[in-house]
Amino acid sequence: MYLYDHYDQQIVNERVAQFRDQTRRYFAGELTEDEFLPLRLQNGLYVQRHAPMLRIAVPYGLLSSTQLRMLAHITRKYDKGYAHVTTRTNMQLNWPKLEQVPDILQDLASVQMHAIQTSGNCIRNTTTDQFAGVARDELVDPRPWCELIRQWSTFHPEFARLPRKFKIAVNGCVNDRAAIEVHDIGLEAVNSSEGELGFRVLVGGGLGRTPMLASVINEFIPWPHLLSYLEAILRVYNRFGRRDNKFKARIKILVKALTPEGFAEKVAEEWQHLKDGPSTLTDTEVQRVSQYFTAPDYLPLNDAPELLAEQDAQYPGFARWRSRNTTAHKQPGYVAVTLSLKKTGVPTGDVSEAQLDAIADLADRYSFSEARNTHEQNIVLADVEQTKLLQLWLEIRELGFATPNIGLLSDIICCPGGDFCALANAKSIPVAEAIQQRFADLDYLFDIGDLDLNISGCMNACGHHHVGHIGILGVDKKGEEFYQVSLGGNSGRNASLGSILGPSFAQDTMPDVINKIIDVYIEQRTAEERFIDTYQRIGAQPFKERVYASHH
Template structure:
């Protein structure tokens, strides 16, 4: 992974000192509430319903065992002994004291971490494939480019005060695990015919109030022009994006207002001029960045597939976990493992300090001391020898991190919701928990197969409900919490195109949600053809048959 040099360390230390000084000015009454708001947001600090929330950046979802231990320490010293893995591969602390935040940042800086640009109307932490550099289906490792984008976008003088937040995602594999089609800028990197790295550039995708699939505005952009092209897009957005209404300020609204063609033309015109005024990224710079991400030297293992097959035969629960949570690695005899945080009764994404410490140790014991965070709010341990899977599974079971549900309906993506967030219209975590309890029968859930269930507590869509195969959105109806249910959304994880969910009908009360979900499942089970997963079935039959799930009352629970 990327290693900080003196420059990076000094920059982060200066950022801590600057933020400390800003906090002191605020506490001394020399910065107004509104002024400090803008400054603290750009350093990851929200004021939530119950307490401040500090979002710590995990650049493109990768961190070391040392860094994860530091996060565990921080959660014990300054918080309540846990953290929350976010849907953008970051980690959030829900209970810090405003006055403690500079000290927390100082602790983070010691392990080369920070909270820079994790909120506010600026370029946010870039995200990517959680199996990057380890996936069997990878074409180009996206991480060197993610790091280039991280550096380029950090405290960029021109783009720190955009109309709205700005999210960039990069994917370099056959399967898009980074959901590039629903980001402000989505980048697909691959090799052209001369084996040069090139990018397809998508713009204007996003969720929120107005969900949109991004439009491809440039194909096969040479890597040396990546940053200048990003600059052109950001400049057009910074200058012409709407600032009068925060709900119409994302780049997708600008792209829609101008039309993709006209927007592209503006970007291309701007880019042509930037090319005249600047030098492309030197090949040595890209090569320098790539050397941080050379594949780890993995010992050749006695590719114990025989042993693994035997272990699976004897332990059905282990076998199920391998089937769901273990993913193909580029090297024979190795795997990538998803450690699910979605055990019943635990808010999705919440991880205790003890779990963080355990994961940090396993990464060292079985892997290469590296951990990933997925946008589904789980941990990934890359580079695990298949011969160690059983031992890892046993330890993960003891730590409640071995739920065999990656990609299943109980692997719920869920925002903090009305329990924590001041924006939320409705609670989301209790809905997730109720559905997980309702679907406690592991065999039944396993048989259902791939179902993405995504829950957002409001239309800001932090729980990505638009791209859930089943999406649940909390809405406010005359002060009451109601839930709107949509079907057929999809963000990636397969070669099929992204799509946005279709609402099945009027919203339902909290008490009715479980019943409706149960009926949706039953309708799917009735309609599905052999080996047809939920999404494929929905795409074949359409929304009409599922509308019945709302019609009959009372809504009985399933199974």
């Protein structure tokens, strides 16, 4: 894990002191609401429907057990005893008191954490695959590259006031678990025919009210030029991005207006001034950052298929959990475990202070003192010995982390919605919960198989509903909350955006609607098809007919 040097620590400490003074001046009436707004946003502080919300940066999702314990302490002392994992792998507090935020930031700084650039029109948290460094299909560990991007983009004066917020994701694997096609910039590590490492660059993806998939603007940029090329992209955006209209300010609108080819030309032109300049990466710099991401001290183990098969036979619940919530590891004898934060009755992605302490403890005992937040709002222990899996499972069952639903229908991605967010048109948490309750039968969930269900409470699409195999969007109809359903979205490789099924539905009918959609799939599928495959083969019509048949 990246560790601060004295420069990093000094920057973060000075930022805390600066914000403490700004907060004091605001309460003393020396700063107006409007003057304080950009200052608090630069420190991740929003004012929501009921209370402030503080978004804490968790670079590419990595957390040490020390940091987890500090988050537990902060959640206990300054909040209502729970935190929330976001789809950008950050942590949110939903009830901090404004006057205590400087103290929270000071506590965070003591464990090398902060809330810098978690909001506002700047480069946000760079995200990647939650199995970075341990995945079997990995070409290169993306974490050093995420860290290089983070260091380059933090406090970069040129990118502090972009036309709109900006999100970058990096993928280093054969499969795309980082959803790079729906980011402002998506980077994919590739090797040239000569075996040189570089990046395929995609620009202009994003969800929100006009969802778009990113376009490839460069098939191969050699690694030394990565940052200067990113700088060229951001300069073009800064210069030509729409500042007159908030809804048309994202880079995707600019890429569409200029066409991907036209945009790529402008970037190439701009890059000529930057290429081989001061932001060119050197071997030394890449080595300096990479040394923080070396493999932990793995034991020389072998895989344990016989033992696991025996345990599976003895504990059917363990077998079922293992099939969904563990992922193959590149190191023999180890496995990556996903702790599900999707237990029915608990809002998606919420984690209590007691659970945060427990995760810290599990990380210390089972996974080299590290954990990772995931884009799907769960938490991963990346380095668990196969022989200790049963013991771990027995423990996490007691803690509420063992729901064997990773990748299944009840593993819902969901924004906080109208219960917390001032922007939302509709609540999303109760809808997620009602659907989870309807599909509480695990045998049935397993039979349905891989399915991404994503819910957003408004057009801003924080719940990524456009790329759910089934997407649900809360809409406001004359003060009533209704829900629009889309089908066929996909966030992995060959991403696709869902198509709206038809008129929206009332909240209390949503479990029935989802049930009918699933029924059509179960009736129509072939043996090896997942939901998305069946949908792509038969199209929307059969689903439409079933859902709207009794609706009239």
